[in-house]
């Protein structure tokens with residue numbers, strides 16, 4: 250199993266590290282446009298192999314896509330991150346050009362690869378890959394919901410005073426400060442609805458904190474987060490590589506599901522060796538449907554800024 254990660258910056262390197270530590274891939278290729286950077290990150294990571302006990306071979310290259318040839322999975326993290334006070338949508342001007350070039354170079358050398366898009370604004374970048382390549386929809390996956398759901402579970406555990414392993418929950422919708430839809434109604438603590446333990450007001454606060462999870466970290470760090478994003482990407486890569494058939498909320502092209510069309514937005518999907526093997530349609534309440542429709546409007550507005 251060969252995995253390429255384009256962008257050896259904060260998220261790309263974190264994702265490569267988690268993939269290697271889980272030891273399911275034979276090879277991870279890091280590619281960056283900055284001279285020597287991916288090679289340096291790869292060497293540093295390889296020097297953790299004996300310490301962390303993995304055999305995955307990590308190599309780096311400066312923009313040489315021939316080194317990525319034959320990849321089974323390719324992750325796109327290249328692009329600029331936001332700074333405090335910015336929205337993800339403001340990154341579209343620079344990142345759209347990068348994602349378009351990178352996806353075309355990746356596919357040229359790895360025509361069978363499954364592409365995972367991470368660069369922001371992620372739902373729009375995922376849509377851009379659909380619009381500018383001829384890959385089938387199951388092989389284009391946007392990562393956002395897996396991360397947002399991990400943040401939701403963190404906030405839920407905090408509010409409940411419970412261990413995170415006791416908590417389950419999912420965030421669907423757009424990966425944006427306003428567009429996320431944390432499904433509070435369906436969140437559970439060991440199969441019991443969380444509303445049995447905390448007030449509606451506290452649950453609303455959990456949802457609000459989840460939605461600004463990325464912005465909160467950007468304010469603290471001066472740039473956006475990388476550990477949880479990297480771990481979330483590695484989870485998707487592992488589900489595909491190991492044909493796990495796990496459900497994650499991912500940005501996927503909707504063609505009528507949830508009453509939505511012609512956009513990529515977060516919805517639960519089954520991930521296996523063929524990428525997105527099924528879009529799972531869960532019964533939403535009227536309030537949840539309205540929030541998802543509003544989120545979709547926001548994503549479509551950003552998609553409208555693309556020069557297609």
Ligand SMILES: NC(=O)c1ccc[n+]([C@@H]2O[C@H](COP(=O)([O-])OP(=O)(O)OC[C@H]3O[C@@H](n4cnc5c(N)ncnc54)[C@H](O)[C@@H]3O)[C@@H](O)[C@H]2O)c1
Nearest residue numbers: 256258259260281282327328329330367368369371392478
């Ligand atoms: N979808 C998500 O949940 C999520 C989570 C975190 C970050 N992000 C996004 O991921 C992107 C990367 O974030 P980061 O913190 O790793 O940024 P970073 O600046 O640390 O790394 C980005 C890397 O991309 C490289 N790069 C730029 N143009 C390139 C090109 N054409 N080809 C190859 N490499 C190129 C840069 O040299 C840099 O090393 C940002 O757009 C950020 O907003 C998304």
Ligand SMILES: O=C(O)C[C@H](O)C(=O)O
Nearest residue numbers: 331337369463464473474
């Ligand atoms: O917040 C950001 O800009 C990066 C990423 O989308 C995140 O949620 O951490």
